[in-house]
Amino acid sequence: MKNIIPAETIDQIKSLSLKANIPLIISDADEVLFLFLKGFEKFLKSKDLYLDLAKARLTGNIKKISDNTPVPDDTMSKLLPEFFLKETKKLEPVTDAENCLKSLSKKTQIIILTNIPFKDKKSRVDALKRYNMNYPVITNSGLKGPVVSKICEKMKAPVFFIDDLGQNLESVKKEYKKAICIHFLQDTRLQKLMMTPTNIKHRLTNWLEVEKLINKEILFYENKE
Numbered sequence: 400m401k402n403i404i405p406a407e408t409i410d411q412i413k414s415l416s417l418k419a420n421i422p423l424i425i426s427d428a429d430e431v432l433f434l435f436l437k438g439f440e441k442f443l444k445s446k447d448l449y450l451d452l453a454k455a456r457l458t459g460n461i462k463k464i465s466d467n468t469p470v471p472d473d474t475m476s477k478l479l480p481e482f483f484l485k486e487t488k489k490l491e492p493v494t495d496a497e498n499c500l501k502s503l504s505k506k507t508q509i510i511i512l513t514n515i516p517f518k519d520k521k522s523r524v525d526a527l528k529r530y531n532m533n534y535p536v537i538t539n540s541g542l543k544g545p546v547v548s549k550i551c552e553k554m555k556a557p558v559f560f561i562d563d564l565g566q567n568l569e570s571v572k573k574e575y576k577k578a579i580c581i582h583f584l585q586d587t588r589l590q591k592l593m594m595t596p597t598n599i600k601h602r603l604t605n606w607l608e609v610e611k612l613i614n615k616e617i618l619f620y621e622n623k624e
Contacts (some may be wrong), residue, residue, distance in 0.1 A: 404545050407517045411537045412549055421508050422502075422556045422617050425547055428523060430514040431583050432532060433490040438556075442482050455592040464483040468622055483515050487522035492530045493585055495606035500532055503613055509534040510550065511541055544570030551575050557620050563589070569596045579616055582611060 404412075417423065417499050429435035442449055443461060448470060451460045460480065461470050470478075500509060515523055517538045524536050543562065548571075551558050560571045561581045568580045582595040584600045595602040603609050 401465060404549060405517075405540055407525070407547070408537060408539045408546055412546070414536060415510070415537075415550065417508055417550070417554070419553045419555045421549065422506065422559070422613075422620065423508045423510065424503060424559045424561070425510050425512050425550065426500075427512055427543075427562040427564075427567070428515075428527075429490075429494075430586065430589070431524065431561055432493055432511070435490065436589070438486055438490045439482060442475045442486050443478075447480075452588050453591065455589060462508065480516065481610075483519045483522070487495075487519055488525060488526050488529070492532075495610075496563045496601060497530050497532055499606040499610040500534070503610060504534075506578075506617060507613070509550075511536045512539060512546060512550075513537070514539050514543070516540075527612065543567045543571035544572075544574030547578060548574040550577075557616055559616070561609065563588055563593075565593065565596045565599070568599045572596075572598055581612065583609065 426432060443449055447464050448461055449464055451462050454460060455557050457479070458475060459469050461475055462468060464469065483622060501521070503509070511527065511534050513523055513536065515538055520538045522535060523538070527533060527536065539545065544567070547560055558575065558578045559581065560568070560578045561583050562568055563583050565582065567584055571578050572580055580599050580601065584590045584593060584602065585604055601612060603612065
């Protein structure tokens with residue numbers, strides 16, 4: 400079955416103005432540009448809940464502080480939408496993300512591809528602007544491979560895709576094989592829990608490493624031209 404890109408995501412892609420011969424960075428936001436876990440755990444604590452990171456997933460791992468029991472599924476389904484609605488603007492940035500992107504923007508195009516509800520896009524845009532990361536934002540739902548493939552239809556220069564979730568990296572590698580995929584894990588707890596897919600070459604933990612890798616790949620590309 401072919402993956403279907405949400406209509407609102409297609410509309411956002413159409414609004415992009417990309418140059419085929421300039422390298423492109425497509426970056427996730429949560430846990431890549433913003434400290435999602437830190438913000439989410441603070442949000443949960445305000446509700447007398449906590450996140451049990453015995454496994455790298457949310458479902459079944461959000462528990463009551465009082466007795467350690469998991470919250471019911473119907474409660475779980477309401478928590479994330481409420482979090483994105485109320486807390487997106489308040490998330491703190493990942494160390495060095497702002498400065499490294501600013502440096503990279505001198506030689507690349509940058510897009511933020513984030514899986515949050517379309518109605519919360521303005522909050523994400525405002526949060527990025529707050530930390531001088533004023534780059535085009537595309538909201539999406541589901542795997543990111545089809546979206547990246549659509550964005551990159553006319554690209555000739557290298558495309559870098561940065562995400563913290565293995566399933567998104569695998570999806571992008573499947574749909575747009577030329578992508579240079581980077582598994583980004585800045586949280587030390589997630590570094591221990593999350594495996595990098597075998598077909599993904601790069602696993603990095605900070606933005607200084609990301610900037611160094613991208614500059615190296617761009618130099619290699621330019622020397623080939």
